[in-house]
Amino acid sequence: MFTARLAGLVSLAIMLSACSSTPTIPTAKDVDLPRFMGDWYVIANIPTSPEKGAHNAVESYRLDKDGSIATSFTFREGAFDGPEKVMRPRGFVRDRTSNAVWGMQFVWPFRSEYLIAHVDLAYTETIIARSSLDYVWIMARTPEIPAADFERLRRKVADLGYDVAKQLTVSAGDTITLLTPQGTLNPFTGMAPRKRPFRV
Numbered sequence: 754m755f756t757a758r759l760a761g762l763v764s765l766a767i768m769l770s771a772c773s774s775t776p777t778i779p780t781a782k783d784v785d786l787p788r789f790m791g792d793w794y795v796i797a798n799i800p801t802s803p804e805k806g807a808h809n810a811v812e813s814y815r816l817d818k819d820g821s822i823a824t825s826f827t828f829r830e831g832a833f834d835g836p837e838k839v840m841r842p843r844g845f846v847r848d849r850t851s852n853a854v855w856g857m858q859f860v861w862p863f864r865s866e867y868l869i870a871h872v873d874l875a876y877t878e879t880i881i882a883r884s885s886l887d888y889v890w891i892m893a894r895t896p897e898i899p900a901a902d903f904e905r906l907r908r909k910v911a912d913l914g915y916d917v918a919k920q921l922t923v924s925a926g927d928t929i930t931l932l933t934p935q936g937t938l939n940p941f942t943g944m945a946p947r948k949r950p951f952r953v
Contacts, residue, residue, distance in 0.1 A: 777884040778913050780853035781869045786846070787871070788876045790822075791816045793892035796903065799920045801888050803840065808833045812892060814844070821845050824857070871909055880906060886914050889921070 759948045795810040804810070805829035815823040823845030829835040845864060849856035856864030870882040878898070881890040892905045 757864075775867050776854055776866070776871060778847075778868065778882060780851060781872050782851055782853070784852035784869050784872060785876070786816055786822075789852075789872065789879075790816050791894075793879060793894065794896040795828075796891045796893050796896075796898055797907070797921050798890040799854050799888050799915065804828070806831050807834065807838075809896070812890075822855070870913055871906075878902065878906060880909055880913075882910070882913055882915075889913075889915055891921075 759871050791814065793812045793814075795812065796805070800807065801937040804826075807830065810826065810828035813825045813827070824842045824844050826840040826842070828838055830838045840859070842859045844867065845856045845858065847853070847856055855867040855869075857867040858864045865884050865952055866885075867882070868882050869879060871880040874877070877894045879892050883889070889910055891903070891910065892922065892926055906923060907917050911919060915921065
């Protein structure tokens with residue numbers, strides 16, 4: 754099982770590292786790395802192969818003394834109450850002017866393109882994207898975001914060139930809470946009362 758998992762990670766690393774070293778989509782202009790560190794909840798994404806079936810995912814960053822970023826991706830496998838799994842890639846900042854262009858290393862020596870396409874001034878929401886428009890992540894500091902904010906972030910993803918209508922999803926079985934006024938259209942399930950959790 755370990756050998757199969759390692760082979761999968763190697764295949765993923767090779768595939769992701771094939772992206773251009775020069776971003777072809779806009780990125781955030783001036784990312785404050787210390788403020789960007791910490792936990793980010795995955796609200797919606799176009800997932801990589803290992804992430805398919807991942808539920809309640811959280812990405813965490815820690816800036817190390819050498820300037821690299823210790824990363825952990827924690828999720829429940831197969832169901833919202835499934836076994837906990839953790840992936841531990843390491844991030845390397847490629848563009849020190851913006852701090853928005855990273856190489857994410859799952860397996861040495863391959864580094865996958867990782868672009869901070871958006872982060873708000875309060876560092877409460879972010880979009881991680883790729884020039885090849887194959888994968889994307891909308892993340893927030895809490896697992897709950899207003900429906901209007903989700904729709905605004907989804908439009909930002911679309912503006913990057915992604916076909917969000919067909920691809921951007923949360924995993925089946927995830928419990929998502931959107932802060933919606935009563936009677937407001939929820940982007941996933943239709944009409945929903947305020948702060949009502951539901952499973953996708």
